[in-house]
Structure formats: C-alpha cells, structure tokens
Amino acid sequence: MGSTEVATKPHAVCIPAPAQSHIKAMLKFAKLLHHRGFHITFVNTEFNHKRFLKSLGSNSLDGLADFRFEAIPDSLPDSNEDTTQDVTLLAESVRKNFLAPFHALLLKLNNDAIEASSNPTVTCIVSDGFMSTFTIKAAEEIGAPIVLFNTIAACSFMGFTQLRAVVEKGLVPLKDESCFTNGYLDTVIDWIPGMRDIRLRDLPTFFRTTNPDDVMLNFIMESTDRAHDASAVVLHTFDALESDVLDALSVGE
Template sequence: MVYPQAGEKPHAVCIPYPAQGHINPMLKLAKLLHHKGFHITFVNTEHIHKRLLRSQGPHSLDGLPHFRFDMIPDGLPPSDADSTQDIPSLCASLSEHGLSAFRSLLLKLQEQSQDGVMPPVTCIVSDGVMAFTVDAAEELKIPEVVFWTPSACGMLGYTKYRRLVEDGFTPLKDEALRSVGGNLWREEPGCLPWLDSKEPGSVVYVNFGSITVMTTGQLTEFAWGLANSQKPFLWIIRPDLVASESAVLPPEFVEEIAGRGMLVSWCQQEEVLKHRAIGGFLTHSGWNSTLESLCGGVPVICWPFFAEQQTNCRYSCTEWGIGMEIDNDVKRDEVEGLVRELMEGEKGKEMRKKAMEWKAKAEEAIMLGGTSYNNVDKLISEVLSSID
C-alpha cells in the first residue's frame, strides 16, 4: 500500500460502470473528493470516453488541475460509434478482460507518479458492478471502496438473488431475456427556456432513462395518453428508445401537441426537475431519477423496466407516498387518467405534499452536519485517507 507523503495529495482512481446512470453518481462523488483535496483519475471505457468527446466537445475531457480522465478497453470489438452497447455482452467482456486492462492502467499510473507527474494512487473507488477492480486492488495492495449506485433496498435485493436460485424461484419458466443498451446523448439546451415560458407546476416531465426500451405500440400509447391529457409536457425520446427501430411518432400527434409539448433526445435532468414549471415526472424509476425527483420535490408516475427499478417503484408508491404505478401493458386511457390525477387530482396534491417533505429531508441531509455530509467526511477520514 502506498501512502501520501507529507503535503502530497491522496490520489483516488474512480471507475464507474459504463452507463449513464452509473457515470453520473460516480462523477458527483469524484467532484466531492476533489473538493476535499484528492487528486482524481476518472476512468471510463474507451467507448464511453469517445462518446463523451463527441457529445460534450473535443476538449471536454482535458480535465482540471488534479482531476484527469483516463480510459480502459472494454474488450468488445469496434462498433458503430453511435450504437447502443449490448449489456449482457458488455458485462461478459468486462468480466473477462477488465482485470488485465485495469491492472495495466494502475501500473501506468504508478510509473507516472514515480516520474513526478502525479501523486501515487492511494485508493480506488469502483462501481459495485465492476468486480474485477477488487482483484486488481488486492494484487497491488491498494485500498478500495465499492460504490453501489442503485438504491439500498435494490442492493439488498441483489444480495438475496443467489438464494432465489438455490430455492428454485428463478429463472422463471418461459422467461425471455432481452438485450438492452445504454447511450450517452448530447443535452439539448432549449428545454429550460421552454420551461421558463410555462406556468409553475404545469408541466409533466417524461424520461425513461438511458437504457429502457419499448415497443412501437407502447410508444404510441404513451404519446396519445400524454396528448389527450391536455397537459403541457417535456418528453425525452432517445433515438433508440424503441427496440430495434427508430422512435418515430405519427405526424398527427406532432400536430396535436403543437405549443404544449416539447420532444428532445436528452436534457439536463437535474436542472429540469428543479424548475418551477415541473409538476410531475413520468419515469422508469431508475435510482438516479428517483433521487433527483425526491430532491426536486416532484411526484412521479412509475413505469419500471428492469434491475431494481420495480423495487424503487414500490417504495415510491407504497412506502413514501410520492408515486403511482402504470401497468406494463400501457394503454393511452390509463396514461391520460394518471397524468390528470397527478397534475390536478386530490391524490396528486397529497403526493406533491409528501414529495416536498422528502425534498426538505434531502436538503437537511446534505447541509453541514447532515447525514450525507457527515458520511462523505467519514468515507474520506476513516477509509480513503486511513493509514491503518
């Protein structure tokens, strides 16, 4: 194990799983550590690194003093630069090739530290899905913290999955496995000015995340349900939202929503959910989206897709009182009814009240002396900077 010398910055290598919903929280944590005095090396896969350069600009990953970006190969053959990576193939490839690639990167960083380019690596912060990093950390005797990006209840569910297999509850009979992928998209800047033109609490925000896919029929039902609700809405529609084909809406739908509906491929979600015009969120219940809606005080309609999203949906709807669930077999009448209830019904008002209570709790947690504030300090003082 390498310890920082007197006056030398501790050096954390942060490596997220290569998907938008994992990169975002890891980047936030890396920024916090940088603010606390750490030198940061933020590691993406080559595919993600190149996508970020295309979406954010050629100099977006140049870094700052003591905050630099690096990359490792994901082991997959070269593909269309804008294609969605297949998650099962990506996970299998990282399991097979990730250890050697990450080990080589750490050894390179060690050599650069000996040349005085940067401080020696003193700790690793890895996404919980990137299990190979633990082996590299043990080999090179570098302390590691595993950062689990989904919800706590979702993590507990994953820890019990082995028991479901052992007891014969899964795999389910006739279970169909669908390959899904996650992309990174350029944020479209027109969303916030458009929201500025709307009344407070009047707009429904719709975003199913970076990985969810649906059928053309489901897309059409969501579209006409939103249109028939007569409520203004901002809908994020990725080009690959529809499985195996482009997401195309009928011309008559576009005509129907003129002036009250905005369709874009990606946006600054945190800023959108904080905007005064947002009154509700139709979401896939990913943990980032769930946290951001809670922090914004925004009630939700949940349409979970996979992983622990069903668990997040249950907590939003049953435990926290901020959500309503829509059936997987989505119908336009149900979409219309739930949107109307969310935006103008009595249940929607109660959900909004509960969401504002959760917003206050979230703000309290990140203030000086709050639980999240203290936990970050403990992570640094008791783990990442520990010399025991």
C-alpha cells in the first residue's frame, strides 16, 4: 500500500472508558472499523496500557502500521496493576483531568500526519459514551465529528438519560436509607418513551444515593446530557430486541 493511499484513509481515534468490559467492546468495534478501511488509534489510560503489556508481553501492543495504540495518564495515584481501580475516583478524574492530555494527543497525531505524509490526520473520534464529558469538547476543538459508542443496551441508555429528570422531579436523591426497603423504589415512572410499566427500581442503580453530590450520579448525568451533541450514537443492541426504545430515541433526536 502506497504512502498516498495510507494518508488518505479515514482515521478514527477510539477511546474506551477505562474498564475491562468497555475496553473489550471498543476493541471489537475498532477492529470492525479497521476491517472496513479505517486507520485506527486506540487510546487506553497508562494504567490499562501497562496491564496489557504485563499480561500479554512487552510487544503485544506494537500494533500494525494502521492500527496503533496510545496511552494518556489518568492522574490517579500509582496502584497495583493487578487490582481494579476505584471507580468513583476514576470517574472524578475523567471529569477533571482527561481533556488536556487527550487534546494534546489529538494535536500530536495531526502534527505527525503533517510531518509524515504516510499517516492520515484524525477524521473522527469514537468515544465511549461515558467519556463524553471531555471527548466532545476535544472533538470540537479540533473540528472533528464524534461518535459515542455505548456498550449498553438501548433501554439502559434510555434509563441513563432519565436520571436528570428523576432528580428534577424530586424523586432522587433518596430522602434516607429507609427508601431502600419501604416500597419507595416501586414508584411508577410513566413518562419514559418506549418503556412501559417502569418503576424507579428498574432504572440504572446509580440513582440509589442520598447524596445530591454523589460522584457517580453526577458523572452519569453529565455524560448523557451531551449525547445529543455527538454526530452519531451507537448502541449495543439490535432493532428486533428493542424496537420501541430505539424508535423513541430516534424521535428524540
């Protein structure tokens, strides 16, 4: 393949949420894009990048000429690579610390493309939906379209989009811990398009807190608030399974 042909290939920068299941799903999606002719840059956190190298060997992420791996810092204290990182601390860091290094990486990739004509410039970003708190901003700053890849079903995504509404309606945060056992979670939620017979307990469990400043609740709400700013949203589902919800989401767009 000539350098001119490589340089004109579409270049997708894929960045998963830094959790095992999200990384695996994004990697499979990136492989499909690569198979369809995309140049891929796959971005892990340094913590997870090191875990891959430790598990699979020092050359395991050398990649191909058109499928490369990069890493950005997560700004968390060093921890044992054999343990799972604290999800709450990680979510807080995603909100506050990931934009600058990710934006710097995008600029580096584009500068490298200018200096070496065999590499294409970034043409789009494929971001995990839970990373949108910074990836949409980064995409706007370099003028690239962004696709949010949600590694969840359509009903889960719809549930996440409703968390802001249940807060605004005063249903969440919970008044006290008795709400977990006194039947409060059976409160009917009848306004969600495409989802009938839903109770409060059927929504994603991140709302189950008595703290209005709960990190995970606010992280999820901020992530879904900006979904409509993406060029496209990909959901891990198929139409025959969740047609009602998918139709409702399409109308909402």
